[in-house]
Amino acid sequence: MDIKHLITFKTIAQLGSFTKASQVLNYSQSTLTIHIQTIEKELDGRVFDRIGRHIAITALGNELLPLAAAIITNYEEIETLKRPHDSGNQTITLGMQESVALYRLQPLIRRFQQTHPQVTLIQVLGHKSELTEKLLASELDAMFVMQRRDEQAQLPAVELVEEKMGIVGNHSSLHSLTDLAAETTVFIYPKNDCSYRNIFDKYLGGYVTKQTNLIEALSIEAIKNNILLHHGVSVLPYSTVASEIASRQLRFFELDLTEKDKISTQFLYHKKKWLSPLLHEFTFFVEKELRS
Missing domain, CATH: 3.40.190.10 (Periplasmic binding protein-like II)
Structure with missing residues (x-):
């Protein structure tokens, strides 16, 4: 297996759908199937169970996911060293609470993508506890939540705007x-x-x-x-x-x-996870827009 197989696996696991992953990665579903079959052949086990139109990650898949996420992070860091000024053809995976995604970030994301058309931005919506687990497992690059200023002690936080x-x-x-x-x-x-x-x-x-x-x-x-x-x-x-x-x-x-008691919208990240220049640029853009 190679890096594109792991990216396919991680994307399907996050989105819960071959169809959605096909749209995000711009691969045909048959290509995605080949990628997953390659992984399963090398691991001698299934990483997804197919139940009708639905898929579910297996125990083996759950073991592979954090390892794949770490490998992809390292790969992206190496790629940035090769072309430090190129922010195209990259993917950012962000966790967001519903309140932040719908009412704070959607218009900003649309404006950011207008100036960065080659960037794929995957939004993973969920409750804060779920997103925190995913970030700690390196399944997310970062997350945006509304919370009290001193609430998330286990993750570094940047306050963007008071609510x-x-x-x-x-x-x-x-x-x-x-x-x-x-x-x-x-x-x-x-x-x-x-x-x-x-x-x-x-x-x-x-x-x-x-x-x-x-x-x-x-x-x-x-x-x-x-x-x-x-x-x-x-x-x-x-x-x-x-x-x-x-x-x-x-x-x-x-x-x-x-x-x-004061609540603010915050950007949270994993202190041991590398933050790409593109993620820094996106976060700076969001912070500037929310504070303007």
Whole structure:
């Protein structure tokens, strides 16, 4: 097997699909199949199970993945030494929380790719705990999350922009914070591992103890839909509800957070993983745009 076989394997494992990997790598699916068959022949075992149209990585595949990621990282570092000023034909694999990907980075990614058309940027969406595991296993080049400033001690972090946090409610039913005491108020909990769940508990917990109508939502879109449909209340970053506030669907009451509670969008990386010049360039671009 050679490096392109390992890149194919890593990409399929991350995307969970031969079809998506074919589009990203610009290979035919038959070529991808040959790459995987070559790996499986040399290892004398399967790295993926095919179940109808779906695939699942095997135990052998899970053993290979971090090793393949490390080899690919070393290969990319060597390639950069050969052509240090060329940022074309490279791939960046970034982990992102839904909140960061949808509401902060998408427009920036589109602008970056307009000036870097040869760069493939793979976005892996997930919860922070899942992304952290992938970054520590070298399956990601870096990750972007919203979290408290001192929350991720095991990974170095660069703060990009502070997030304005507030209590969010339906525009037609939450006219002031005194409305929170109404018996009909529906409180929408962020998921337990959400970075600002503690803010919800701290600033709305006193009201929640008196209520029986509670909903735990798994995503920001689910929280917003519940607020609109059930006249619920939650805590969210302003960046995730700006359009609904502008259209007078939602109201936003900014919270005066303590330094310890403040949330920011951050860039996290593995201190032992090499960061390519292209990744540095992308991160600098994102930081500049978010702070402008």
